Amino acid sequence: GAVVSQHPSWVICKSGTSVKIECRSLDFQATTMFWYRQFPKQSLMLMATSNEGSKATYEQGVEKDKFLINHASLTLSTLTVTSAHPEDSSFYICSARGPRSSYEQYFGPGTRLTVT
C-alpha cells in the first residue's frame, strides 16, 4: 500500500531557531503533497499544497515566509518552520495524493513540534 513517513516524529526547539520536517512517500511518487496543522482536540487545518517542482500554494492566513515548503523531488516535501515561537507548537501532518487514484490522500504519522 501507499505509505507516507514523516521525520522527525517529535522535536523540541528553542524560540528563534528553525526546524525542518520531512515528508516522504515511501513506495510511490507524489506530485502533490499537503501540509496540515492540528491543535490539541481540534481538526486538521490545511496550511499549504506542495507541488513537485513548483512553488507551494499557501492557504489564507498562513505566512509563507515563516513556513517554508520545498518539494524538490517526487518523494520528498519539507516544511521548515523559521524563527519558531511557542505559538508554533503544534502537530504537523503531511499527506500525499495516492499513486493511481486521484482522490485518496495518504497521511503521515505527524510531527509534534514544541517550541520552548
Next chain:
Amino acid sequence: AQRVTQPEKLLSVFKGAPVELKCNYSYSGSPELFWYVQYSRQRLQLLLRHISRESIKGFTADLNKGETSFHLKKPFAQEEDSAMYYCALRGGAAGNKLTFGGGTRVLVKP
C-alpha cells in the same frame, strides 16, 4: 466557501448499540465526501467515500444532497470503533484540497 460541520464532539455508546455521526456540508457544486478515521496513536486513514457506496467495517454513509448531509452509521458498534472520525469534503473550488470537519470522538463502552 465550503464548510464541513460535525455537530457532535463526542459520542458515547455501548457496545452493540447503533451509532450515527452527523456531518453537514456547504458547497455550491457537486462535492466529493469522505470519512476519515484516526485510531489512538495512529495516523489518519480513509474509511469510506460517498462515490464508492461501500460498507467498510460495518460503516455506511449516504450522501443526501437535499439535506447537504453525509452521516456515518453503524448498526452495532464495537469497542474497536472507538476513535476520532473526521468528515471531509473535496470540491472543485478548492481543487484537490480536503476541507475537514471538526471531528467526532466515538467512545464505545463495553
